[in-house]
Amino acid sequence: MAPAPAGRNSVVPQTHLTPPPPSVLPEPAQPRPTNGAATAALVCGVIALVGGIVPGLNLVSGLVAIPAVVCGFVGLGKARRLGVGRRAAIGGILTGVLGLVLTVVVICTVFLGVDKAVKSLSTDTGSKVAGTAAATPGGQTAVLGTDAVKLGNGLEIAPAAPVAYTPGEYEGIGTGAHNYQVKVVFTNKGGKNVDLGLATATAVSDGGATRSIIDSGRGIGDFAGGTLAPGQSTTMTFGFSSETAPSYVNLDVAPGILSKAHFTYTF
Numbered sequence: 001m002a003p004a005p006a007g008r009n010s011v012v013p014q015t016h017l018t019p020p021p022p023s024v025l026p027e028p029a030q031p032r033p034t035n036g037a038a039t040a041a042l043v044c045g046v047i048a049l050v051g052g053i054v055p056g057l058n059l060v061s062g063l064v065a066i067p068a069v070v071c072g073f074v075g076l077g078k079a080r081r082l083g084v085g086r087r088a089a090i091g092g093i094l095t096g097v098l099g100l101v102l103t104v105v106v107i108c109t110v111f112l113g114v115d116k117a118v119k120s121l122s123t124d125t126g127s128k129v130a131g132t133a134a135a136t137p138g139g140q141t142a143v144l145g146t147d148a149v150k151l152g153n154g155l156e157i158a159p160a161a162p163v164a165y166t167p168g169e170y171e172g173i174g175t176g177a178h179n180y181q182v183k184v185v186f187t188n189k190g191g192k193n194v195d196l197g198l199a200t201a202t203a204v205s206d207g208g209a210t211r212s213i214i215d216s217g218r219g220i221g222d223f224a225g226g227t228l229a230p231g232q233s234t235t236m237t238f239g240f241s242s243e244t245a246p247s248y249v250n251l252d253v254a255p256g257i258l259s260k261a262h263f264t265y266t267f
Contacts, residue, residue, distance in 0.1 A: 035085025038075030041092025044068035048099025055110050062103035068096030142263045144182065144251060149261035154190020155228070157253050157261040159183065165239075167215050174211040174221075176241030181213075181220050184253055187233040196225025196255050199236065205249040207242025215239060225255075 045068035051061025075089030142149050145161030162180040184201065188194050203210050214221035220239040228234060240249070247267055254260045 033082040033084055035075050035078045035082055035088065037071045037078055038085030038089035038092065041068050041071035041075050041096065042088040043092075044071065045092040045095025045099060049095045049102065050099075052099040052102035053106060055106060058103040058106050062100055062107075065096040065100035065103065068092050068099070072096060142261070144249075144263045144265035147263070149253075149263070150189065151255070151259050151261065153192065153194060153259070154188060154230075155194045155255055155259075156187040156189050157255065158185045158187070159238075159251065159253060159263055160185075162240075162249060162265055162267075165218070165220075167213070168217050173214040174239075174241055175213055175215070176209070176211060177243055178207060178245050179213060179239065179241045180249070181218075181237055181239045182251060183235055183237050185233060185235050186225070186228060186255065188228040188230050191230055193230070194228045194255065196228055196234070196236075198257060199225045199253075199255045201238040201251060201253045203238075203240035203249050203251050205240070205242050205246035207244045207246030207249075210240055210242050210246075210249070213239030213241055 044064045048061045048065035048068055051057045051064070054061075069092070072089045072091075072093035075085050075092065079086035079089055144159050148156050148158035150156045160183045162182050165179055165181045167175045167179055182201070186194075186196060186199075202212065212221060218237075220237045225234060225236060238251075238253075240251075245267070249265050249267075251263045251265070252260050253263065
């Protein structure tokens, strides 16, 4: 028997749909813990270690080594709690200590080198080789007219005793009430040439203002020396004046910039 056709009042069966389960969002990932103190220690330590070998720059890098060590120990404490940064903290401590030690070593080396260089360029005052003048603190004092002084390069300087002289009427620069001349003999007893182009002499006395005399007419004060070969000698004359008659005079004869022979004389 055929089914009856559906009419207006026929009932249509309902289809029940099961709703989907609620969506579950994944929890956000937790940020990885960081150890900033350990990182800062390593960075400062590397700077201190690299800069420690550069003179001048190590003065700054040496200061950086201190926070490297401090931050390293702080970073170690954090590494125990966070579990990260231990290697960086230890690296910062080691590089900081090494950088500090290296800085001290380089600075000491530089200062010792500079000190040695300065001493090598210091004034050569020579040593007394003749006469009986007594030694004084700070060096040996030679007597004019009695002693000679030999410098490190082998140049021997032997001045004569001061002799009073009268300048010409129109000649003499630096002349005064009392005028003296001193003949100085230079003898090269070394193995190399000696340049006397910068030879000078300076006098100090208790006769008031003591001035150097240049008296070209009498060949006094013209220290225009040239090169002195080994075994050669030359004589130059130096003059000085004072306001009153001196009881003593100290004379420094300098054949060059870095050499000087000291003499004294009692009238």
